[in-house]
Amino acid sequence: MRIAIDMDEVIADPLSKFIKLYNRDCGVPLDLVLDPGNEIYHHVPEAVNMKWFDYINEKGFFRDLPVIPGAVAGIQKLQEQHDVYIVSAAMEFRNSLEDKYDWLAEHFPFISWQNIMFCGDKIIEADILIDDRIKNFKDFKGRPLLFSSPHNMLITGYERVDTWEQVLKAIL
Amino acid sequence: MRIAIDMDEVIADPLSKFIKLYNRDCGVPLDLVLDPGNEIYHHVPEAVNMKWFDYINEKGFFRDLPVIPGAVAGIQKLQEQHDVYIVSAAMEFRNSLEDKYDWLAEHFPFISWQNIMFCGDKIIEADILIDDRIKNFKDFKGRPLLFSSPHNMLITGYERVDTWEQVLKAIL
Known part of the structure; x- marks a missing residue:
């Protein structure tokens, strides 16, 4: 097959890496658990929402994911x-x-x-x-x-x- | 559909670029026409055959192809x-x-x-x-x-x- x-x-x-970066830059808790049905950006204050796009487009983001x-x-x-x-x-x-x-x-x-x-x-x-x-x-x-x-x-x-x-x- | x-x-x-690079490095004629059934490496002296692999693995090779x-x-x-x-x-x-x-x-x-x-x-x-x-x-x-x-x-x-x-x- x-x-x-x-x-x-x-x-x-990628989720754990997002959380680590949000923690570093915006103080989002490292032990953040996503609610069922939610994307990572649902758990972040609107003002820093755009970070998601910055992180994921950065060279290296995907290189060291667990x-x-x-x-x-x-x-x-x-x-x-x-x-x-x-x-x-x-x-x-x-x-x-x-x-x-x-x-x-x-x-x-x-x-x-x-x-x-x-x-x-x-x-x-x-x-x-x-x-x-x-x-x-x-x-x-x-x-x-x-x-x-x-x-x-x-x-x-x-x-x-x-x-x-x-x-x-x-x-x- | x-x-x-x-x-x-x-x-x-990529062929015309190969020919240009072979010309630069090995003196292969720029107007080289490949015989039917032949790959580019059939037209190059065996001693420089490995260049093909060097060229194609080089950053930039595919960036400016016609x-x-x-x-x-x-x-x-x-x-x-x-x-x-x-x-x-x-x-x-x-x-x-x-x-x-x-x-x-x-x-x-x-x-x-x-x-x-x-x-x-x-x-x-x-x-x-x-x-x-x-x-x-x-x-x-x-x-x-x-x-x-x-x-x-x-x-x-x-x-x-x-x-x-x-x-x-x-x-x-």
Whole structure:
């Protein structure tokens, strides 16, 4: 089977980095927990909301994101039986391209360049797509797996996985 | 219809740049015409063959490539009726990512980030794929259009387009 896997909030964790930067610049608490259905910018005073855009467009933002727990072992496990592709909507942020490439090379060196895709719309042909954004499932003809993230917790009607353990259970 | 379009040798011309660099460094004639079926490296003395790899991995190589004649007007014409995506196997060359992004922004500013894809394998869901490499047609379920380039001139069995004029005639 061909399995496509999103990056942000599925294998990489930008949220904790946002919170760290907001803490540094705006005094937002480091232990901030996002309410279900909320994006990070819902938790920040309006006046500093635009920081989000500054952070994410900065060179280096995506280079040192923490890896989502279980993602490395999970993808290695999937690769034993399946063709695994990383499919990230990186094209929205020009300065994320090299950072994401280098981040993957550091943490997932066993994924070859043939299996990496930076795109906008995810117009891919695959059997499974693991993603935290349902907009990416719109035209997808395979089986979508919604990877839980605070912002999507109020969404129903999709097969949901909360952790990489659950991903493996759902697929293998 | 969804139409996917390759970059190198379809809308961008790396060959003339290779020849210019080989001329500068190795005295290869500037008016070099590639024999049908040949890649650029077939026309270069073996001793300097590795230059190809140096050139293509250098920052800036893809930034100032000439645009293939007719590509800009051709894509604008296709966009009037169809969804056009740029799909480049850029992932092979890490240092090409920003250059290709900036090159597209300069010459094709009417193509939005949602419609750009840098990948390895072209595992895309589209109705038409215009490409000069038949390896990219292997798993493609739509209609492949082989865009002529010296290296593919001996290949038969594919619908072939020699120019952007012919692309428009084949699709519209």
